Amino acid sequence: MKKFSYSILLVSGLAFGQFFEKNKTFTKQDTLKGSNTEFRNFWNVTKYDLSVEPNFKQRSIQGNNKISFEILKDVTNPVFQIDLQQPMKADKIECSFLTKNDFKRDGDFIFITANKTFKTGEKYTIDISYSGNPVVAKNAPWDGGWVFAKDEKGNPWMSVADEGIGASVWLPTKDIWSDEPENGIVMKIITPSDLVGIGNGRLTDKKTENGKNIFTWEVKNPINVYSIIPNIGKYVNFKDSYDGEKGKLDLDYWVIDYNLDRAKKQFQQVKPMLKAFENWFGPYPFYEDSYKLVDSPYLGMEHQSNIAYGNQYVNGYLGNDLSGTGVGLNWDYIIVHESGHEWFANNITAKDKADMWIHESFTMYSEVLFTEDYMDKNSADIYAQGIQNNIENDIPIIGKYGVRNEGSGDMYPKGASMIHTMRQVINDDVKFRQILRGLNKDFYHQTVTTAQIEKYISEESGIDFSTVFNQYLRTTKVPILEYSQNGTELKYRFANTVKNLNLPIRFGDQTISPSESWQKTTLKNATPVEFNKNYYLRYKKL
Numbered sequence: 001m002k003k004f005s006y007s008i009l010l011v012s013g014l015a016f017g018q019f020f021e022k023n024k025t026f027t028k029q030d031t032l033k034g035s036n037t038e039f040r041n042f043w044n045v046t047k048y049d050l051s052v053e054p055n056f057k058q059r060s061i062q063g064n065n066k067i068s069f070e071i072l073k074d075v076t077n078p079v080f081q082i083d084l085q086q087p088m089k090a091d092k093i094e095c096s097f098l099t100k101n102d103f104k105r106d107g108d109f110i111f112i113t114a115n116k117t118f119k120t121g122e123k124y125t126i127d128i129s130y131s132g133n134p135v136v137a138k139n140a141p142w143d144g145g146w147v148f149a150k151d152e153k154g155n156p157w158m159s160v161a162d163e164g165i166g167a168s169v170w171l172p173t174k175d176i177w178s179d180e181p182e183n184g185i186v187m188k189i190i191t192p193s194d195l196v197g198i199g200n201g202r203l204t205d206k207k208t209e210n211g212k213n214i215f216t217w218e219v220k221n222p223i224n225v226y227s228i229i230p231n232i233g234k235y236v237n238f239k240d241s242y243d244g245e246k247g248k249l250d251l252d253y254w255v256i257d258y259n260l261d262r263a264k265k266q267f268q269q270v271k272p273m274l275k276a277f278e279n280w281f282g283p284y285p286f287y288e289d290s291y292k293l294v295d296s297p298y299l300g301m302e303h304q305s306n307i308a309y310g311n312q313y314v315n316g317y318l319g320n321d322l323s324g325t326g327v328g329l330n331w332d333y334i335i336v337h338e339s340g341h342e343w344f345a346n347n348i349t350a351k352d353k354a355d356m357w358i359h360e361s362f363t364m365y366s367e368v369l370f371t372e373d374y375m376d377k378n379s380a381d382i383y384a385q386g387i388q389n390n391i392e393n394d395i396p397i398i399g400k401y402g403v404r405n406e407g408s409g410d411m412y413p414k415g416a417s418m419i420h421t422m423r424q425v426i427n428d429d430v431k432f433r434q435i436l437r438g439l440n441k442d443f444y445h446q447t448v449t450t451a452q453i454e455k456y457i458s459e460e461s462g463i464d465f466s467t468v469f470n471q472y473l474r475t476t477k478v479p480i481l482e483y484s485q486n487g488t489e490l491k492y493r494f495a496n497t498v499k500n501l502n503l504p505i506r507f508g509d510q511t512i513s514p515s516e517s518w519q520k521t522t523l524k525n526a527t528p529v530e531f532n533k534n535y536y537l538r539y540k541k542l
Contacts (some may be wrong), residue, residue: 020270026403034404039081043069045174047183052230053190056156057149065299080108083175085167088132095126107529116533128172132344140298149297154225157233157297166329166402167225178351184219189230196235200306201289220288222445245283250290257319282437285347300334323386327379340366351447354399356406361415384420386535387413393476417536418472426536427465435460479537488523507531
């Protein structure tokens with residue numbers, strides 16, 4: 001099979017256009033975007049109540065966002081930061097503490113000065129009307145922005161891709177991953193009379209006013225701002241349900257009208273996917289908001305309860321297998337990968353974009369776990385070994401904190417390979433599964449740090465994986481196991497590792513614990529040793 005470079009193809013994130021910038025020089029603007037600054041750290045968003053109306057011909061949008069929030073600490077005369085990227089503009093701002101001319105525009109930010117004292121626990125709203133011609137994506141989802149496309153019949157088809165660039169590319173918001181509205185959102189999508197608007201969560205109302213359709217969608221659970229996505233097009237709907245761990249899960253499918261028959265066939269993969277992921281990760285995290293796949297004018301993205309699907313109704317990744325093994329051609333990559341994000345990215349969300357590996361490493365590993373349930377263990381191992389070939393080891397997986405910077409795209413294949421490696425060390429799939437389910441239970445609907453995830457896995461496994469995380473997340477070094485065999489004597493040591501790497505190696509029914517110094521062990525027979533290919537390391541026979 002042809003190998004596909006992850007610098008050309010990648011998913012959800014989805015690829016490297018708007019993500020994985022290298023050698024970037026950071027500015028004050030980056031700090032304002034990526035840090036919990038003095039303009040953000042004293043208030044917590046509780047709900048967004050928004051509307052959006054796109055104009056296809058003018059490539060413009062207009063709408064409103066009422067931001068409900070709670071004060072986190074006593075503060076006097078604070079300044080609130082609202083993110084809204086140029087050329088979008090705020091037409092009107094209303095709040096009880098705003099006096100005339102007490103807000104100003106500075107680059108991609110609006111700063112609101114409040115001339116009063118706030119007390120912990122007080123609740124307020126900021127109501128912003130906005131409009132403009134947003135940044136248009138040139139090649140979504142690889143670069144961020146709005147998409148004003150046409151379907152195969154020439155009808156308008158609109159959406160937005162903003163994980164990399166930020167939701168503030170179109171919506172006035174508190175655009176930082178660490179603050180999710182715990183009471184969810186209400187989104188009204190206003191469309192021409194012949195089009196349909198699809199949002200996150202459940203459709204709670206549809207009406208027609210002044211010749212326009214108004215679709216109201218509601219999300220009851222916390223949701224990250226980059227997941228808040230409107231879709232507008234010639235959609236039709238069909239439904240199903242899945243008997244899951246928490247009862248009946250509603251399955252909601254919205255596709256462009258001419259794709260209906262193909263979707264009914266291809267989306268049959270959803271139920272086995274849910275079965276596998278609920279087995280490994282625990283209950284689907286958003287039963288209240290349903291599970292939804294929506295035809296997208298771009299390849300795909302993990303929008304919570306509103307998964308963007310654009311894989312052309314073929315298996316693999318647009319008909320190709322990213323593992324290069326052929327195994328990935330047995331299932332639809334976008335259905336599996338983007339749905340895996342409902343657990344890792346949407347349920348468990350990184351506080352800082354530098355820790356985006358939490359989203360992508362576990363989700364790419366979900367492909368391995370799905371393959372194991374859908375096919376068999378051997379196929380899953382072959383797939384896991386295949387994705388190692390896409391690792392570039394260019395820069396570390398963890399990015400720079402506080403500036404909206406992600407690390408290497410290796411967070412996909414290398415991060416998944418790290419997890420597969422740790423699974424070999426744990427050598428107990430019951431415990432491994434408990435750890436994955438425990439993560440989704442103990443960090444349910446939370447934003448987290450790398451440190452929290454590392455600590456949890458080490459404690460729950462009973463194995464100190466701190467050096468393993470350091471090796472694979474913070475360096476580009478690939479561990480090398482150097483060895484020589486003379487009959488039944490095996491000599492071995494680690495090279496190219498962090499100090500005191502704690503990574504026991506199992507082969508057959510034997511285990512060795514290499515260090516930087518030469519060690520030796522006696523094998524049970526003189527047969528040339530065959531090491532476990534499921535570890536991500538290099539073997540060098542001397």
